[in-house]
Amino acid sequence: xxxxxxxxxxxxxxxxxxxxxxxxxxxxxxxxxxxVEPPGGDIAxxxxxxxxxxxxxxTSALFLYLNTSKRSVxxxxxxxxxxxxxxxxxxxxxxxxxxxxxxxxxxxGLDYERLRAVNPRLVLVSITAYGQEGPYAEYRxxxxxxxxxGGQMFLTxxxxxxxVKNGGYQADYQxxxxxxxxxxxxxxxxxxxxxxxxxxxxxxxxMAPILEAGVPFYSYNGLWLGQRRGNLMSSFMGVYPCLDGQxxxxxxxxxxxxxxxATGHPEWLEDERFATAESRREHDDVLMAEVIAWAAGMRKxxxxxxxxxFRAPIxxxxxxxxxxESPQLEARGFLRRIEHPVAGEASYPGPPWWMGPDAxxxxxxxxxxxxxxxxxxxxxxxxxxxxxxxxxxx
Amino acid sequence: xxxxxxGIRVVDLTMVWAGPFGxxxxxxxxxxxxxVEGPGQWDxxxxxxxxxxxxxxxxxxxAYFNHNNRNKYSAAIDLRQEAGRDLLLQLLAKSDVLVExxxxxxxxxxxLSFEEVRAVNPRIVYVSMPGHGKTGPEAHYVTYGTNVEQLAGLVSVSxxxxxxPLKTGFSYGDPTAGLAVPAAVALGLRQRNRTGExxxxxxxQRENLTGFVGEYLVDxxxxxxxxxxxxxxxxxxxxxxxxRSGGEDRWVTIACxxxxxxxxxxxAMQREELAEDERFATMAERKANExxxxxxxxxxxxxxxxxxxxxxxxxxGVPAGAVLTIPEVMSDPQLxxxxxxxxxxxxxxxxxxxxxxxxNLPRTPGHARIPAPGFAEHNSYVFRDLLGLDEEAIARLYAxxxxxxxxxxxxxx
Numbered sequence: 001x002x003x004x005x006x007x008x009x010x011x012x013x014x015x016x017x018x019x020x021x022x023x024x025x026x027x028x029x030x031x032x033x034x035x036v037e038p039p040g041g042d043i044a045x046x047x048x049x050x051x052x053x054x055x056x057x058x059t060s061a062l063f064l065y066l067n068t069s070k071r072s073v074x075x076x077x078x079x080x081x082x083x084x085x086x087x088x089x090x091x092x093x094x095x096x097x098x099x100x101x102x103x104x105x106x107x108x109g110l111d112y113e114r115l116r117a118v119n120p121r122l123v124l125v126s127i128t129a130y131g132q133e134g135p136y137a138e139y140r141x142x143x144x145x146x147x148x149x150g151g152q153m154f155l156t157x158x159x160x161x162x163x164v165k166n167g168g169y170q171a172d173y174q175x176x177x178x179x180x181x182x183x184x185x186x187x188x189x190x191x192x193x194x195x196x197x198x199x200x201x202x203x204x205x206x207m208a209p210i211l212e213a214g215v216p217f218y219s220y221n222g223l224w225l226g227q228r229r230g231n232l233m234s235s236f237m238g239v240y241p242c243l244d245g246q247x248x249x250x251x252x253x254x255x256x257x258x259x260x261x262a263t264g265h266p267e268w269l270e271d272e273r274f275a276t277a278e279s280r281r282e283h284d285d286v287l288m289a290e291v292i293a294w295a296a297g298m299r300k301x302x303x304x305x306x307x308x309x310f311r312a313p314i315x316x317x318x319x320x321x322x323x324x325e326s327p328q329l330e331a332r333g334f335l336r337r338i339e340h341p342v343a344g345e346a347s348y349p350g351p352p353w354w355m356g357p358d359a360x361x362x363x364x365x366x367x368x369x370x371x372x373x374x375x376x377x378x379x380x381x382x383x384x385x386x387x388x389x390x391x392x393x394x
Numbered sequence: 395x396x397x398x399x400x401g402i403r404v405v406d407l408t409m410v411w412a413g414p415f416g417x418x419x420x421x422x423x424x425x426x427x428x429x430v431e432g433p434g435q436w437d438x439x440x441x442x443x444x445x446x447x448x449x450x451x452x453x454x455x456x457a458y459f460n461h462n463n464r465n466k467y468s469a470a471i472d473l474r475q476e477a478g479r480d481l482l483l484q485l486l487a488k489s490d491v492l493v494e495x496x497x498x499x500x501x502x503x504x505x506l507s508f509e510e511v512r513a514v515n516p517r518i519v520y521v522s523m524p525g526h527g528k529t530g531p532e533a534h535y536v537t538y539g540t541n542v543e544q545l546a547g548l549v550s551v552s553x554x555x556x557x558x559p560l561k562t563g564f565s566y567g568d569p570t571a572g573l574a575v576p577a578a579v580a581l582g583l584r585q586r587n588r589t590g591e592x593x594x595x596x597x598x599q600r601e602n603l604t605g606f607v608g609e610y611l612v613d614x615x616x617x618x619x620x621x622x623x624x625x626x627x628x629x630x631x632x633x634x635x636x637x638r639s640g641g642e643d644r645w646v647t648i649a650c651x652x653x654x655x656x657x658x659x660x661x662a663m664q665r666e667e668l669a670e671d672e673r674f675a676t677m678a679e680r681k682a683n684e685x686x687x688x689x690x691x692x693x694x695x696x697x698x699x700x701x702x703x704x705x706x707x708x709x710x711g712v713p714a715g716a717v718l719t720i721p722e723v724m725s726d727p728q729l730x731x732x733x734x735x736x737x738x739x740x741x742x743x744x745x746x747x748x749x750x751x752x753x754n755l756p757r758t759p760g761h762a763r764i765p766a767p768g769f770a771e772h773n774s775y776v777f778r779d780l781l782g783l784d785e786e787a788i789a790r791l792y793a794x795x796x797x798x799x800x801x802x803x804x805x806x807x
Contacts, residue, residue, distance in 0.1 A: 049613040061613035134731035145715035148647040151723040155563030167551030173606040182753035184580035185398035200754035210569035213458040220457035250538040315541040320614035328532040347615035353597035
């Protein structure tokens with residue numbers, strides 16, 4: 001069985017996280033992804049953490065992870081020769097993914113009308129903080145700023161402290177996954193109609209629908225809580241310290257009886273203060289003190305196992321060590337061992353979803369420019385043309 | 395022009411947030427989505443609207459339910475009854491996609507496993523999206539969105555610098571799973587179109603979200619050293635943080651990724667001498683003296699509104715953004731200019747503003763076409779028009795409690 005995206009050709013003019021994550025998913029599911037890197041490489045190569053903490057453009061964990069199974073072409077899109085060569089590649093591509101500010105993208109030749117002229121079926125996917133048009137379209141952004149302008153940051157943190165972003169590059173990853181979904185819808189439409197389009201992803205717009213009940217409650221009921229709630233959302237939803245880490249609890253009304261059983265407190269079920277969801281909310285302080293006291297005496301894996309046994313939504317905060325040791329991830333084969341010629345062997349997350357065991361592939365990230373000559377030759381550039389854009393043969 | 399998923403029929407068995415958000419996106423981009431709830435097994439979000447149960451059809455008025463379920467039809471079918479299961483299989487025989495987010499073994503126990511559905515529709519794209527996936531020793535564990543980010547490793551690297559792990563301020567695992575659904579369905583449809591055969595997609599919410607912290611996993615695997623929460627700081631860049639602005643609990647983010655941007659910040663603050671100051675002249679020095687620098691910046695931001703500070707800084711080429719509250723997100727000029735909101739009128743709930751589909755596909759645009767369905771609103775469409783049942787057969791479904799026009803309000807008290 002061929003891979004789900006086998007036969008699809010993607011050019012990724014992506015820098016850092018969002019477009020590369022989108023490209024990683026294309027590559028994993030079988031598309032040929034050609035990563036077009038500027039001279040010196042994607043800036044993610046300059047970002048740690050590095051293997052053994054020694055900076056090296058080939059051993060950044062961020063770059064290694066985001067660029068699995070791709071080919072790398074080093075091409076200067078700031079030069080006319082580079083842009084001409086890129087146009088040759090674009091003529092034969094199904095999808096281009098890019099994440100530059102609109103004016104910067106156009107300067108690099110990523111102009112939809114020009115690209116369409118050489119390839120009407122092409123799907124151009126642009127991931128930006130704000131979208132292609134509008135008053136902030138040219139505003140500078142990054143992961144932190146996008147998290148703030150999408151409304152997610154205000155909600156995150158303790159009530160008496162500043163808002164705080166969550167770990168890593170979450171706004172960028174959201175942009176990448178939104179783009180992957182949108183790109184695949186556009187690809188279906190292109191195959192149906194014989195025509196591509198310019199897909200415009202605004203990370204800010206992507207975040208607006210996912211502020212939980214915040215927007216609908218404000219828009220419809222006129223209610224807005226206006227406060228961060230840290231780890232203690234309520235007695236039945238939060239993160240609580242335990243003996244060797246933290247446990248997490250997320251109890252909906254129907255999980256209340258199993259939760260009381262799992263925590264060894266069946267007497268809560270007889271307590272009239274805790275009889276209904278409403279009365280539990282009324283006595284939230286009392287119940288929260290009970291839950292905190294319960295958690296404080298537990299070991300994390302023990303609490304998790306009890307949650308499983310009683311079907312109560314109790315988990316523990318998994319560290320990266322816990323992920324590598326997770327029996328669940330192990331049993332499902334989610335952790336993939338990948339050998340990289342410079343960085344060596346490491347464990348990588350597998351596919352975001354499974355479509356049978358053979359629908360995902362695990363190639364290492366490419367060395368900078370490893371495929372420049374081969375890709376340009378495949379696109380029909382002559383030796384002398386290749387020498388112009390790629391320099392003398394290595 | 396036809397929407398990307400025009401002509402695709404989706405049977406939606408999902409409840410609460412992750413699944414319904416995913417299938418809403420399918421509806422936004424043209425699929426016909428039929429949400430199936432049981433008369434006693436209805437989506438619990440219908441009960442979380444803060445609408446008093448003395449109000450007529452309160453279960454159709456919950457904003458959070460209506461938010462996640464626009465662009466869908468609704469039919470009531472009790473899947474625990476044999477006749478209900480048969481009815482669903484008849485519907486699946488005429489559909490392209492099934493999406494479910496039950497715990498791993500629920501569909502199997504209902505007699506609706508992939509194999510059983512494939513027997514009536516060999517071309518079905520069957521999407522399961524349980525928290526842990528369909529297999530493995532933890533598959534039967536119960537999880538919700540906050541649990542998912544804990545299992546994915548994200549919480550362990552989130553939090554204030556030097557502080558404890560911190561949850562995201564909302565159930566982050568839910569929407570991040572929903573966002574994957576259109577892509578998973580598109581890949582499934584592509585495979586079906588190519589091979590003529592259906593496919594079972596197993597989307598474990600925790601695995602999908604682990605993909606959002608992959609660099610931490612690779613780093614730990616190579617270096618065997620856990621990383622502590624880093625707050626708003628960045629590994630290399632400074633300044634990179636959130637600063638108090640004028641107003642109660644109002645903040646602005648600033649991130650300088652090079653000397654040029656830092657120069658812009660100094661000019662914006664009218665503190666040009668800072669760019670030459672030996673404590674701040676290079677990125678490495680700014681990173682080393684970050685707290686000192688942050689205090690200087692906050693003296694300036696505190697004198698401006700968060701939006702004002704953003705606009706001033708952007709005019710000087712400095713990456714900056716206001717920390718928007720939910721009311722501010724809804725009034726933000728950029729989102730307004732993009733057309734991110736439109737008014738929708740719900741027959742029971744009335745008029746309100748909803749977000750438009752997030753991705754701009756100009757040739758094949760998405761739409762917020764129809765409001766969320768009332769409970770069982772489209773029973774007649776599904777039973778009569780799609781499945782061709784006669785009046786007598788439909789009456790029997792009602793008489794036997796296989797379907798109903800109103801939910802059993804005793805569930806989800």
